Amino acid sequence: MAPVMDNADPRESLRAHLRSATMAAHDLLDHAMQAASGWQTRSDYARFLALQHAARAPLEAWIGAHAPRGLAPPPQSGLIARDLAALDCALPAPAPLFTLGRTGAGHALGTAWVLAGSALGNRAIAKQVARIGGGTWPVAFLDDGAMMAFWQGLRERVERPAGIEEAEGATRAAEAVFAHFLAVAEGAQVPEGAAS
Numbered sequence: 745m746a747p748v749m750d751n752a753d754p755r756e757s758l759r760a761h762l763r764s765a766t767m768a769a770h771d772l773l774d775h776a777m778q779a780a781s782g783w784q785t786r787s788d789y790a791r792f793l794a795l796q797h798a799a800r801a802p803l804e805a806w807i808g809a810h811a812p813r814g815l816a817p818p819p820q821s822g823l824i825a826r827d828l829a830a831l832d833c834a835l836p837a838p839a840p841l842f843t844l845g846r847t848g849a850g851h852a853l854g855t856a857w858v859l860a861g862s863a864l865g866n867r868a869i870a871k872q873v874a875r876i877g878g879g880t881w882p883v884a885f886l887d888d889g890a891m892m893a894f895w896q897g898l899r900e901r902v903e904r905p906a907g908i909e910e911a912e913g914a915t916r917a918a919e920a921v922f923a924h925f926l927a928v929a930e931g932a933q934v935p936e937g938a939a940s
């Protein structure tokens with residue numbers, strides 16, 4: 745994530761606030777994912793996808809149960825499953841349940857921001873994967889147009905000022921989603937059938 749001002753005020757832009765609040769968590773996650781898999785070889789890339797699937801499946805279940813329609817990012821676990829199948833890799837076991845306790849103001853918004861915002865990073869990773877894999881590796885997940893379209897709509901919403909209660913809830917949810925991904929990356933396992 746590009747550097748942003750520390751402690752950006754959510755009364756100016758919720759997005760800037762969320763980015764500053766989670767910048768350290770994002771950097772930690774980026775490093776953990778590079779260590780757990782990266783995407784330098786075909787088997788690294790398969791591990792990367794398996795990790796993404798394991799982490800996203802319980803988050804998508806939470807969204808299905810708690811997020812209002814406009815704040816539910818399109819599910820991506822099906823796209824990841826398709827990419828894994830194209831690489832002849834088995835689906836990993838999903839990560840444990842994701843929960844935020846009692847759902848409150850800002851929770852769905854913060855969760856949606858992390859998942860949709862990750863499409864920005866995915867776009868950069870997709871370019872590298874296309875180069876390294878010579879255009880032969882499947883990229884249904886990294887190149888997901890539905891998530892980019894959702895991000896464009898959400899962007900308007902998060903670039904507006906937010907009230908304190910909503911901002912606090914969104915921040916707590918965003919931190920929890922990053923922590924959930926980090927736990928998966930730190931416990932990542934090699935999927936069966938991965939070959940370089």
Ligand code: HEM
Binds near residue numbers: 860865925
């Ligand atoms: C695998 C390693 C990752 C890399 C290399 C990476 C890279 C990036 C990059 C380059 C950006 C900035 C893009 C831009 O401003 O145009 C970004 C933003 C972001 N990424 Fe990641 N990312 C990674 C993993 C993740 C994961 C797993 C998540 C969460 C599930 C995530 C969530 C976000 C969010 C929320 C943003 C900010 C959206 C905003 O600007 O409002 N990233 N990432």
